[in-house]
Amino acid sequence: MIARGAALLLLAFLTLPTIVVIAASFNPTAILSFPPDGLSLRWYENALTYPQFRRAAVNTVIVTAASVAVALPIGTAAALALVRYPVPAPGAWNALLLSPLVIPGVAAGLGLLILAARLGLLANRSVLVVAHVVLVLPFVIRSVMVSVANLDPMMERAAASLGARPWRVFWRVTLPLLRPGLFAAVLFAVIVSANEFVVSLFISTRVTEILPVAMFTYVVNYTDPTMAALSTLFIAATFVVVFVADRLLRLATMFQIEDPR
Amino acid sequence: MMGKSVVALEAISKSYGTVRALDGVDLTVYEGELLALLGPSGCGKTSTLNVISGFVDPDHGRVLLDGEDVTHQPVWRRGLGVVFQSYALFPHMTVAENVAFGLRERGVPRREIDGRVAEALKLVRLPAAGSMRPSHLSGGMQQRVALARALVIRPRVLLLDEPLAALDRKLREEMREELREIQRAVGITSVFVTHDQHEALGLSDRIAVMHAGRIEQLGLPREVYEQPASRFVADFIGASSVLEGVAVDARTVTLPGGERIELRWPRALTPDSLVRLLIRPERVELGGSGPNTVSARVANVTFLGDHSEVRLELGGGVRLLATVRGGVVIGPGDRIRVTLPPDAFLESQ
Numbered sequence: 272m273i274a275r276g277a278a279l280l281l282l283a284f285l286t287l288p289t290i291v292v293i294a295a296s297f298n299p300t301a302i303l304s305f306p307p308d309g310l311s312l313r314w315y316e317n318a319l320t321y322p323q324f325r326r327a328a329v330n331t332v333i334v335t336a337a338s339v340a341v342a343l344p345i346g347t348a349a350a351l352a353l354v355r356y357p358v359p360a361p362g363a364w365n366a367l368l369l370s371p372l373v374i375p376g377v378a379a380g381l382g383l384l385i386l387a388a389r390l391g392l393l394a395n396r397s398v399l400v401v402a403h404v405v406l407v408l409p410f411v412i413r414s415v416m417v418s419v420a421n422l423d424p425m426m427e428r429a430a431a432s433l434g435a436r437p438w439r440v441f442w443r444v445t446l447p448l449l450r451p452g453l454f455a456a457v458l459f460a461v462i463v464s465a466n467e468f469v470v471s472l473f474i475s476t477r478v479t480e481i482l483p484v485a486m487f488t489y490v491v492n493y494t495d496p497t498m499a500a501l502s503t504l505f506i507a508a509t510f511v512v513v514f515v516a517d518r519l520l521r522l523a524t525m526f527q528i529e530d531p532r
Numbered sequence: 533m534m535g536k537s538v539v540a541l542e543a544i545s546k547s548y549g550t551v552r553a554l555d556g557v558d559l560t561v562y563e564g565e566l567l568a569l570l571g572p573s574g575c576g577k578t579s580t581l582n583v584i585s586g587f588v589d590p591d592h593g594r595v596l597l598d599g600e601d602v603t604h605q606p607v608w609r610r611g612l613g614v615v616f617q618s619y620a621l622f623p624h625m626t627v628a629e630n631v632a633f634g635l636r637e638r639g640v641p642r643r644e645i646d647g648r649v650a651e652a653l654k655l656v657r658l659p660a661a662g663s664m665r666p667s668h669l670s671g672g673m674q675q676r677v678a679l680a681r682a683l684v685i686r687p688r689v690l691l692l693d694e695p696l697a698a699l700d701r702k703l704r705e706e707m708r709e710e711l712r713e714i715q716r717a718v719g720i721t722s723v724f725v726t727h728d729q730h731e732a733l734g735l736s737d738r739i740a741v742m743h744a745g746r747i748e749q750l751g752l753p754r755e756v757y758e759q760p761a762s763r764f765v766a767d768f769i770g771a772s773s774v775l776e777g778v779a780v781d782a783r784t785v786t787l788p789g790g791e792r793i794e795l796r797w798p799r800a801l802t803p804d805s806l807v808r809l810l811i812r813p814e815r816v817e818l819g820g821s822g823p824n825t826v827s828a829r830v831a832n833v834t835f836l837g838d839h840s841e842v843r844l845e846l847g848g849g850v851r852l853l854a855t856v857r858g859g860v861v862i863g864p865g866d867r868i869r870v871t872l873p874p875d876a877f878l879e880s881q
Contacts, residue, residue: 428607431587433685434638436637
């Protein structure tokens with residue numbers, strides 16, 4: 272009973288900010304207040320037509336897509352190497368590859384800012400892509416590593432014995448069997464990249480900034496519920512991504528996992 | 533009767549760190565035969581199989597397939613059929629796709645693939661399973677699919693790693709017969725690894741008994757059983773008892789308990805020399821009279837259905853194992869007479 276109550280309390284605590292934001296987004300007046308005074312969609316209209324948000328949304332899609340596209344093959348290769356091969360000092364590699372999780376965003380952002388300024392790349396999205404690749408890699412590697420560890424090396428041996436060259440083995444057996452891990456990796460990478468704020472703030476300009484940064488800038492200047500509306504849309508989008516991915520993943524696992532006979 | 537050599541291993545050695553997995557293995561497998569690599573775990577039998585298939589590179593020695601040196605040829609080019617202990621069926625493909633895998637990798641035309649897959653599945657008596665997923669099949673059926681997948685590429689040699697180990701007892705016996713039938717029907721040269729002496733004795737044309745990275749004895753199942761070349765072989769195949777005694781004359785040995793044992797060996801014993809005698813448990817007779825009838829104490833009796841194992845103790849604490857058909861009426865502590873026929877003893881090094 273007590274455990275149940277505590278769980279409900281925790282759930283309320285976790286979802287409360289979301290509920291407040293969603294409620295505030297429908298406020299008809301130009302102040303962020305809770306509970307709302309009425310119901311209006313004007314801030315949604317504002318959020319969707321505000322040019323800087325549109326630009327930032329495009330940036331987000333580009334940066335996220337590019338960083339996932341780069342991080343996925345690198346992370347998969349790293350996961351295969353770490354699980355399969357006797358890498359020297361595996362602990363050090365692990366720590367290095369997971370370090371973005373523990374290094375404060377401010378430090379990483381500042382470092383990248385200095386580096387990018389030095390290279391004259393500050394007005395370029397590529398800096399953001401590089402930063403995001405580094406930030407999502409730990410998630411990609413971790414997800415794929417689980418799948419690699421579950422992959423029976425005998426499968427690959429069987430394929431080789433049947434006449435498949437190494438790259439054919441990889442293409443027809445290894446990759447399909449890693450699918451659950453790859454799905455999870457993409458899911459994590461998209462969410463982390465699309466929501467990344469601290470590091471991105473340091474290395475974006477008005478032209479290259481992604482949505483979280485644009486939202487922050489907006490909040491600094493204006494206090495109307497547009498922010499809440501946009502946040503609500505963001506939450507909805509993330510929810511859809513997770514929901515769809517979960518469906519796909521479950522389907523994928525159904526086809527992958529053998530009965531424990 | 534020995535045909536042409538299909539697989540030949542010449543002085544194969546392989547070490548992992550300081551462990552010698554294979555220590556100068558020479559082996560020839562002849563056309564159409566089914567050869568068993570038998571031994572306890574760690575004896576090198578699986579390493580030997582992996583050297584033939586190409587999964588393990590030997591440190592020294594040569595591997596010949598049909599007389600051609602393939603020592604440094606990669607696995608995928610050797611054209612061998614391998615059946616894995618875990619079957620290693622691809623879970624993301626249907627049974628038919630699994631069987632077709634090797635044909636597709638070889639660039640066999642699609643129309644021919646369908647026919648050959650159907651033929652292979654018919655051979656292993658699974659003609660209707662093509663559209664199923666491997667995970668929906670029973671262990672025995674998975675085993676057949678693995679066999680079909682390996683045979684459909686018409687390999688030069690079929691290699692099987694503990695092919696029956698993952699099946700339960702009854703199914704194992706059925707599959708053993710079926711494996712033998714399929715092997716004969718296809719006439720394919722085969723090598724299989726097993727730790728189970730019954731499997732090796734019942735299934736193979738010849739047995740290579742391995743121990744500590746070497747082949748201890750290579751011969752027909754009967755030879756290996758009846759004339760073990762070493763104490764290890766005698767002990768591993770058919771749990772023999774070892775009796776140590778001292779020769780008193782050319783054909784008599786005294787055991788530590790004072791029992792006098794008469795032998796019928798072709799060679800004469802040197803008096804006062806130490807002699808090791810091996811006797812199979814089924815050759816020990818409970819009761820009886822005549823030469824070599826000694827007194828023994830029953831230490832333990834284990835009823836195993838069709839036979840019973842009786843553990844005996846002779847004078848001086850010498851242990852002796854006997855098997856008898858069906859059950860017995862004796863129990864631990866009983867003193868009984870035991871006959872050790874003079875022609876039942878094998879010599880042990």
